[in-house]
Amino acid sequence: MDSRKLALLTDFYELTMNQIFYENQDHNQRVVFDMFYRKNPFNGGYAVFAGLQQLIEYIKNLNFSPEDIEYLRNLNVFDDKFLNYLKDFKFTGTIYAVPEGTVVFPKEPLIRIEAPIIQAQIIESAILNIINHQTLIATKAARVKWAAKNDTVLEFGLRRAQGPDASVYGARAAIIGGCDGTSNVLAGKKFNIPVKGTHAHSMVMFYEDELTAFRRFAKKYPDSCLLLVDTYNTLKSGVPNAIKVFKEMRDANIKPRLYGIRLDSGDLAYLSKEARKMLDDAGFKDAVISASSDLDEYLIQELKIQGAKISVWGVGTKQITAKDDPALGGVYKLVQIQNGEKGIPKIKLSNNPEKITNPGKKKVYRIYDKKTNKIISDFITLDNEHLDENSTLTLYDETHRWKVKTLKSGTYKLKELLVPIFINGECVYKTPPVMEIRNHCQRELNTLWEEYKRLTNPEVMHVCLSDNLYNLKEKLIYESMNSK
Ligand SMILES: Nc1ncnc2c1ncn2[C@@H]1O[C@H](COP(=O)(O)OP(=O)(O)OP(=O)(O)O)[C@@H](O)[C@H]1O
Numbered sequence: 254m255d256s257r258k259l260a261l262l263t264d265f266y267e268l269t270m271n272q273i274f275y276e277n278q279d280h281n282q283r284v285v286f287d288m289f290y291r292k293n294p295f296n297g298g299y300a301v302f303a304g305l306q307q308l309i310e311y312i313k314n315l316n317f318s319p320e321d322i323e324y325l326r327n328l329n330v331f332d333d334k335f336l337n338y339l340k341d342f343k344f345t346g347t348i349y350a351v352p353e354g355t356v357v358f359p360k361e362p363l364i365r366i367e368a369p370i371i372q373a374q375i376i377e378s379a380i381l382n383i384i385n386h387q388t389l390i391a392t393k394a395a396r397v398k399w400a401a402k403n404d405t406v407l408e409f410g411l412r413r414a415q416g417p418d419a420s421v422y423g424a425r426a427a428i429i430g431g432c433d434g435t436s437n438v439l440a441g442k443k444f445n446i447p448v449k450g451t452h453a454h455s456m457v458m459f460y461e462d463e464l465t466a467f468r469r470f471a472k473k474y475p476d477s478c479l480l481l482v483d484t485y486n487t488l489k490s491g492v493p494n495a496i497k498v499f500k501e502m503r504d505a506n507i508k509p510r511l512y513g514i515r516l517d518s519g520d521l522a523y524l525s526k527e528a529r530k531m532l533d534d535a536g537f538k539d540a541v542i543s544a545s546s547d548l549d550e551y552l553i554q555e556l557k558i559q560g561a562k563i564s565v566w567g568v569g570t571k572q573i574t575a576k577d578d579p580a581l582g583g584v585y586k587l588v589q590i591q592n593g594e595k596g597i598p599k600i601k602l603s604n605n606p607e608k609i610t611n612p613g614k615k616k617v618y619r620i621y622d623k624k625t626n627k628i629i630s631d632f633i634t635l636d637n638e639h640l641d642e643n644s645t646l647t648l649y650d651e652t653h654r655w656k657v658k659t660l661k662s663g664t665y666k667l668k669e670l671l672v673p674i675f676i677n678g679e680c681v682y683k684t685p686p687v688m689e690i691r692n693h694c695q696r697e698l699n700t701l702w703e704e705y706k707r708l709t710n711p712e713v714m715h716v717c718l719s720d721n722l723y724n725l726k727e728k729l730i731y732e733s734m735n736s737k
């Protein structure tokens with residue numbers, strides 16, 4: 254449990270708005286917000302939702318310390334009444350969210366918050382910070398693992414992540430997305446995830462020669478012995494010296510569990526093929542060839558096409574920083590104001606139709622083909638609607654209403670995506686261990702056809718609106734355009 258106090262991890266405007274809500278006695282007005290994103294990262298066909306556990310910890314610890322209050326007082330913006338109110342602040346609302354590791358798509362609510370406006374507003378910035386980061390890295394890792402197929406992928410990004418938090422939570426997200434282990438020891442301890450590694454060039458350079466360094470490493474770590482062979486000359490000294498050490502181990506009857514080499518520069522396809530031949534000829538057919546050096550999903554796919562003989566991939570900078578698409582654009586939008594039992598749905602208009610929000614308190618159904626267990630579509634309804642697998646379901650494309658798909662009863666299965674996390678301030682959700690979330694993610698990815706997972710121009714998953722939601726949206730757009 255992370256007990257960091259992050260109450261001030263909020264944008265200043267959340268507090269200035271909240272002071273107004275408080276002063277006008279509006280602060281207890283219940284509202285509903287949705288968190289969602291509009292475009293899949295990396296031009297991909299999906300995202301992997303991650304970060305919920307850190308969001309839960311943030312909400313549980315959400316209170317202002319006396320020092321926080323003093324700091325705010327010294328800004329000379331907040332009055333005593335509001336600051337006194339903040340002293341006893343805690344979250345009493347209800348949150349529904351998608352479980353971590355779930356495959357998700359643009360525009361569907363991933364988190365639904367129902368709370369007094371003052372609470373719902375203050376948590377916006379932290380929710381987006383936490384979820385945008387981890388969801389982005391988990392998605393990147395899922396793509397990398399997809400490209401690597403059945404190979405092992407190790408997360409090596411610590412030294413290039415944007416600071417300690419991004420490295421630790423990034424490693425967590427990378428494991429959720431499919432990485433098999435991380436070099437980040439703090440992440441290993443915090444989340445009980447496998448820590449793995451080889452050795453650096455410095456060790457080879459430190460000893461009088463490469464062979465001595467390899468011998469020392471092999472002697473100490475015979476169970477996991479990947480020797481870095483590119484410090485001087487990969488094929489002329491690195492691989493021959495590694496083979497020499499493996500022969501010495503064989504002669505001494507030492508049977509390593511995992512042994513082999515790591516390539517870290519040069520033409521990884523060519524070098525891996527040559528090294529494979531040399532290892533095989535020396536009788537080390539089960540020696541592993543691992544590689545690192547600016548890898549990402551595209552290069553791994555490319556190296557496989559080139560016939561590279563690599564089965565363990567160390568992936569650092571490009572994954573931990575999501576280098577080709579460094580921010581997920583998740584947003585947090587007000588969708589309803591409660592008026593007693595009745596909800597007043599709210600919509601945000603925009604000249605850009607993509608940015609018009611889906612109004613009202615909603616839920617999301619995932620529709621699976623009963624035979625294949627693959628996702629057919631996601632379906633957003635108003636909260637008071639109920640779908641039934643035993644009736645015919647008609648799916649309309651939101652922008653092209655003529656694109657219709659009819660699902661006969663009995664041919665599809667339904668699952669609600671949003672599950673309760675907090676009910677009236679009480680946490681009702683127990684996060685599974687990270688390795689279980691990773692398994693869940695693998696099962697989730699299996700519910701997607703390959704067409705949605707390919708790296709370029711993937712199929713677009715349909716996220717449909719129920720008729721009631723569609724009609725409400727049209728009505729509100731029409732009313733807003735005519736009144737403002
Ligand atoms: N067969 C290949 N096909 C495509 N790209 C490759 C192949 N082999 C290596 N690369 C990539 O080419 C780039 C250059 O590799 P190279 O090892 O020559 O330089 P480097 O990594 O900067 O070297 P160093 O780590 O010693 O500084 C790296 O991004 C590497 O991942």
Ligand SMILES: O=P(O)(O)OC[C@H]1O[C@H](OP(=O)(O)OP(=O)(O)O)[C@H](O)[C@@H]1O
Pocket residue numbers: 409410412413517545546547548567568569570571
């Ligand atoms: O390339 P990445 O995907 O970020 O993987 C991590 C890199 O970190 C290490 O070397 P470092 O980058 O410190 O030095 P090097 O580039 O000289 O090998 C390692 O040898 C990898 O090359």
Ligand SMILES: O=C(O)c1cccnc1
Pocket residue numbers: 409410436449450451452453545567569
């Ligand atoms: O263990 C490794 O091989 C490793 C760890 C961090 C970065 N590069 C490589």
